[in-house]
Amino acid sequence: MVVSDAVQTGPFARRTLLKGGAAAAATAGALLTPGRARASGPVFRHGVASGDPLPNGIVLWTRVTVSDDAAPGSGVGAPAAVRWELADDPGFASIAASGTATATADSDHTVKIDATGLTPGREYWYRFTALGETSPVGRTRTAPAHSDTPDRLRFGVVSCANWEAGWFGAYRHLAARSDLDAIIHLGDYLYEYGRGEYGGRNGAVRPHDPAHEIVTLTDYRIRHAQYKTDPDLTALHALLPFICTWDDHESADNSWSGGANHHDPAVQGSWQDRRAASARAYLEWMPVRANGSGTNVQIYRRLRFGTLAELSMLDLRSYRDRQPSPGPGWREVDNPARTITGKAQMDWLTAGLVSAPVRWKLVGNSVMIAPLVFPPLEPATTAAFTSALGVPQSGVPANADQWDGYTADRQRLFRAITEQQVGDVVFLTGDIHSSWASDLPIDAANYPAGPTAGAEFVVPSVTSSSIGEVLKTAPRTVAVPIEDSIKSFNHHMRYVELESHGYGVLDVTEERSQMDWFYLADVTDPATGVRHGASFAVPSGGRIEPRPAPVL
Missing domain, CATH: 2.60.40.380 (Purple acid phosphatase-like, N-terminal)
Known part of the structure; x- marks a missing residue:
């Protein structure tokens, strides 16, 4: 590859739309x-x-x-x-x-x-x-110079796009906007399942290629190529730069450093070979920078946008220990030797957050970091209780694939943020096919008392099955009491919506970072409409609060 040394500059048009072909x-x-x-x-x-x-x-x-x-x-x-x-x-x-x-x-x-x-x-x-x-x-478009002070930044935020589960209307509606600086993709850009293997209310709206679960380099290349033919994804890629990280489905469901829940070495061969094949195809087919090759690829990286924001994109699959199992295995959640980031990435993340010369420290985070436990327990007064029952000190996690399965790493990170008085940290998260807005308390049981390490905004899936679809229940019936129950046990969670598909738009100014959620009417309809779902913001130095719908 050869890059010209000659660079010409001209007038800067801030919001010019692509003029067709x-x-x-x-x-x-x-x-x-x-x-x-x-x-x-x-x-x-x-x-x-x-x-x-x-x-x-x-x-x-x-x-x-x-x-x-x-x-x-x-x-x-x-x-x-x-x-x-x-x-x-x-x-x-x-x-x-x-x-x-x-x-x-x-x-x-x-x-x-x-x-x-x-x-x-x-x-x-x-x-x-x-x-x-x-x-x-x-x-x-390029990022602002490090010394620039942009008035605002706007990012489309997406995750979890399963080809078989529906059409990519979220990408189409994002492409129709003229106010975005980039797209942040938080993982599960594609899915590895064979045809018809990922259930939900909709069944298989359109079939995967190849027909079997992807395992080899050839398989992953074919699947990436298929996703790149979706017209809405193709259009969005042509309009805006993407900033991506992978989660598990780019390789295999619930993957960790040594394997995956749905990988059987006796049938599918070496996990390291499969992991290397998936990483190679990903780096071939995605516009990302990375270092290394094979199973030693480093994709965690940091992008800066003037003095307004810095975005740290994490890799929470390559270095993590295996997820703990329910029952007696729950106590492993608190094991300080276990990690979700790996030591080198944790050191890189905390050092970057502490030293960032910007207002907003954004973290692209593939799995939810806010505590989600039933019930949240206060360690100082519940040690005997948790020891007798054999449950984690902070409570029983709903999903140990999230940071809830790696509480020592989360505490290390949260304490580094609070002890170093790092303000205005916002985690941007995907993975769980639902929408959440949460403060990040050091001690969830004592919230709203005590310090918080920042805020988290979780965006819904582009198409992948939500809780309501998996349960095959009518929309806004069974999910609503579940949402209310989650918030009643976890007071730091200010917004929970478990059913809708769509995307988020993160709007960042000096005064606040705001997430606006937009929901699709029907992912099985390639021409689906969209509606505003909710808006929450975290003011600089403050905690999450609801906001009115944005004026578009």
Whole structure:
């Protein structure tokens, strides 16, 4: 990959919409591929994407179909020369950076460019050319300079998009907005299940490829490619940079460093081989920066947006110990030797939060960190009780796959935040197919007394089955008393909605960080409408409070 040293700058249009595909008509010239006839269909069948914006750089992505038999995962197809261009304008009159790369079968003919030398805080347009064809035009933007003080930032926040469970209307509605800086994807970008294996009220709305559960590198490549053909996801990728982390379904359900709940080595082979295959396909097909390879990939990283916010994206699968089992295994929840982050990532996270020279410390967090226990117990006065019953000191966790299964790590992090007087920390979370707004108390049983380490906003699934769908009950019936019960036991949880699919929009200013939840009418309808669900904000130095619906 070659990046031009010459960078041209022009007028900065803060909110300019992509003008269809008109700019794509300009072609940078035919590039030859030796030894293979070109594809009879589109060369750029999987769209374009960008991600991980820096003040002076952005990751650009595409996939080249060099021939009809060189399908994703096939491992065949000759190399293809690819030219990329990044421009100050959608007509590509002013080229800011350009270069060439080679798409090969070794990387599944994907191309990922880390374009540098760019101007902070501005929009760019980009495209690729290969085999005489030019890709659709993508729009992206760089982050503000570290010294800049943006008035506000707005991020679309999403997680848990299961192809079989419905259509990706959440992506379509986010793409229709003109006020977003980036999309934060908190994991479960795709699902590993075979056809019909992930239940819910809707059944399989559209079938997965391949038909079986994905295990091999070929399998993961095919599944990634299928998701990249969804028109709503393709459109959103072309409009905004993504900032992503993985959760478990990018590899296997409830994965941990040494395996997964749904991985049987006797049937599916080595977990380390499967994990390496899933990570390799993810890095090939996603516009993310990462270090390392195989099972030693590091994707936790930090992105800064002027003096207003810094975003730390976590990896809560690669280093964690195995989830404790119900019953006698619950006491392992409190074991100080167990970790969800791994020591190196925990040190990196706490050091970054303590030293961040910004107002808002945002954390991209794939599983819920707010305590959710029944009931929350106060350790100083309940030690004998918890010891006699064999339950964790803080109470019985509802889901030990979350931070509730790793209470020592959570306490280490919360105490570092409170003891170092780190203010304005907000965790952004996915995973549980529901919506939550919570303060983060050091001691949940004493809330609202005592210190809090920040706030957490959990966004719903794009499509993946919610509690109501799993129970196959009528909407807003059984779920409502469950929501009320959760809040009655866990007073720090200010908002709980367990059924709706959709997305969040995080609106950040100096004064507050606000999450607005938007819910889809019907994920089985590709033209589904959307409605505002709720809004909660955490004022700088304060705690979560409800807010009125945003004016759009």
